[in-house]
Amino acid sequence: MAVRRPQEKIAAEMVAVGYVPDRDLSTALWLMESLSRPLLLEGEAGVGKTEVARALALAQDARLIRLQCYEGLDQNSALYEWNYQRQLLAIKAREGLDADAVEEAIFSEKYLLERPLLAAIRQAKPPVLLIDEVDRADEEFEAFLLELLSDFQVSIPELGTVTATAIPRVILTSNGTRELSDALRRRCLYHYVDFPDVDREARIILSRLPGVDTALALQIAAMVGLIRKEELRKTPGVAETLDWAATLAGLDIRHLQDEPEAVYETLMCLIKTAEDKARMSREVTERLLGKVA
DSSP: OOOOOHHHHHHHHHHHTTOOOOHHHHHHHHHHHHHTOOEEEEOOTTSSHHHHHHHHHHHTTOOEEEEEOOTTOOHHHHSEEEOHHHHHHHHHHTTTSOHHHHHHHHSSGGGEEEOHHHHHHTOSSOOEEEEETGGGSOHHHHHHHHHHHHHOEEEETTTEEEEOSSOOEEEEEEOSSSOOOHHHHHHSEEEEOOOOOHHHHHHHHHHHOTTSOHHHHHHHHHHHHHHHTSOOSSOOOHHHHHHHHHHHHHTTOOOGGGOHHHHHHGGGGTOOSHHHHHHSOHHHHHHHHTTOO
16 A cells, blocks of 8 residues: 655645645645745745645644735734733723832733734644735845744743744745845745646636536636736636636536637636736637637
């Protein structure tokens, strides 16, 4: 009996929760686990980078903690804040008491607001920490993040040092809007997530929409693959493919070439800008349909 390799086991677990990884991604997830290293996923918007973290959390029955990065994100918003309104009320209620006692009372766990990074290192069971679109954050925040990911501990002046109870599985995603530092890249394992090929995208459709016919799933995946090769402003992602597949299945379409008008009219599931809508004319749609087996 053939021995299942660790990456094959991870792949099977991911498939069971509706995500179909390729072999390279399965290997990257296995290395992330075995080496306790963060995993940086880079690729275009819509290829399913964020979904990797969601599926991994489901597959391992772990809590998913997400930090959505944006320009101007600071440490307080990502790490912790104090509930100032409740602190002010507490101070008001303790008027006339010893100042040190009041300070000790208001700077306690009761008034601490956990943000994603602090929450991730205080879990009893290792969570999946998703640091989404890290390239949108400033370089200063990236430097802070690098330090946190190295030690998995943080100092809260009023409470002391908080060290990770369990090391989280960390997935960072980037759409490539800004070049990330060499220091961050060295700290992480790396995998480039590309759009799936026809066979894998058909498997994704069948995994998420089991009522769809296998032949139709292959046709849809082939058509979307051809559309992605057109010069579009926004390339349709996997989520758009699933929307389109669900729509076509709902219309009881068996073969795309038999229903060219329905195919064209439902392209709004894939096309998201006026410019791309103009490019995907009926003539272009029919030309691409002619290439679908």
